Amino acid sequence: MKKWLPVLAKCLVAVVAIAIALQHVNREELKHFRWDLSVSWILPAILFFNASQFLSAYRLLQYYNLLQKELPYRYNLELYYTGMFYNLFLPGGVGGDVYKVILLKKRGIAWAPAAKATLLDRITGLLVLLAVGVLLLNVVPVAIPALPIRILTFAIVPGYLLYVFIVKRYFPPFGIVINKAIVLSVGVQCLQVLAFFCLLHFLHTRPIAYTPYAVLFFAGGVTAALPISIGGIGIRELAMTTGAIYLHISTTIAITASLLFYLITAISAIAGWWIRRSHR
Numbered sequence: 001m002k003k004w005l006p007v008l009a010k011c012l013v014a015v016v017a018i019a020i021a022l023q024h025v026n027r028e029e030l031k032h033f034r035w036d037l038s039v040s041w042i043l044p045a046i047l048f049f050n051a052s053q054f055l056s057a058y059r060l061l062q063y064y065n066l067l068q069k070e071l072p073y074r075y076n077l078e079l080y081y082t083g084m085f086y087n088l089f090l091p092g093g094v095g096g097d098v099y100k101v102i103l104l105k106k107r108g109i110a111w112a113p114a115a116k117a118t119l120l121d122r123i124t125g126l127l128v129l130l131a132v133g134v135l136l137l138n139v140v141p142v143a144i145p146a147l148p149i150r151i152l153t154f155a156i157v158p159g160y161l162l163y164v165f166i167v168k169r170y171f172p173p174f175g176i177v178i179n180k181a182i183v184l185s186v187g188v189q190c191l192q193v194l195a196f197f198c199l200l201h202f203l204h205t206r207p208i209a210y211t212p213y214a215v216l217f218f219a220g221g222v223t224a225a226l227p228i229s230i231g232g233i234g235i236r237e238l239a240m241t242t243g244a245i246y247l248h249i250s251t252t253i254a255i256t257a258s259l260l261f262y263l264i265t266a267i268s269a270i271a272g273w274w275i276r277r278s279h280r
Contacts, residue, residue, distance in 0.1 A: 057073070060117075063118075067117060083100050215247065
């Protein structure tokens with residue numbers, strides 16, 4: 001029973017967070033979404049999202065190839081999608097990252113280096129996500145004092161140098177690929193935000209301001225990485241709701257687009273898991 005308490009707590013957090021976020025959805029605004037005319041934007045959203053996952057899997061492979069030469073990209077891609085499935089749907093069992101490490105150990109890669117590689121991949125992606133979000137805060141009107149934003153902005157370059165130093169100093173041999181991993185992380189975030197923009201078009205056929213929604217998307221991504229909900233569901237929506245209020249943009253569009261993004265993530269994860277399962 002005790003082992004299920006964290007899972008139940010995460011479920012409760014997700015439900016409460018979604019309930020709070022949905023209170024800010026305007027039903028009248030939902031009725032004005034022209035679903036039939038904009039449905040074609042769903043396909044590019046799915047394609048951009050999965051392209052980001054393909055690139056993210058390639059980024060992770062840069063770390064793993066330092067531990068075992070010529071690890072097949074297809075194997076790593078299937079591993080990546082299955083890990084995503086585990087993170088979303090099996091939070092009480094083996095987590096996605098732990099699952100990757102276990103399978104890599106079966107291929108002869110030691111547990112500790114595999115765990116470090118997987119952790120560094122996560123941290124690198126999260127730091128780039130945070131940095132891009134901070135940069136975008138400089139170009140949108142927001143009800144936050146300018147000084148903290150400027151401090152965070154000026155801290156990006158020193159933070160980058162410090163992070164690279166720490167990786168090279170304390171996590172050899174991963175320092176060899178850390179700069180490449182950072183560049184790939186930027187590419188991953190660009191593809192994901194393009195997927196999100198497609199969802200915005202799906203919901204709202206008239207021109208909208210992209211930048212504020214991009215800020216919300218990156219902020220939601222950072223909060224969704226916190227291990228306090230099931231796959232980040234609810235936490236991302238609550239963060240985007242709060243941000244939309246500060247940025248004076250539609251909370252209805254922000255929440256709905258966020259839930260659609262989660263749905264695309266879930267469908268993609270299920271498809272990836274099924275493909276790997278069928279190849280066994």
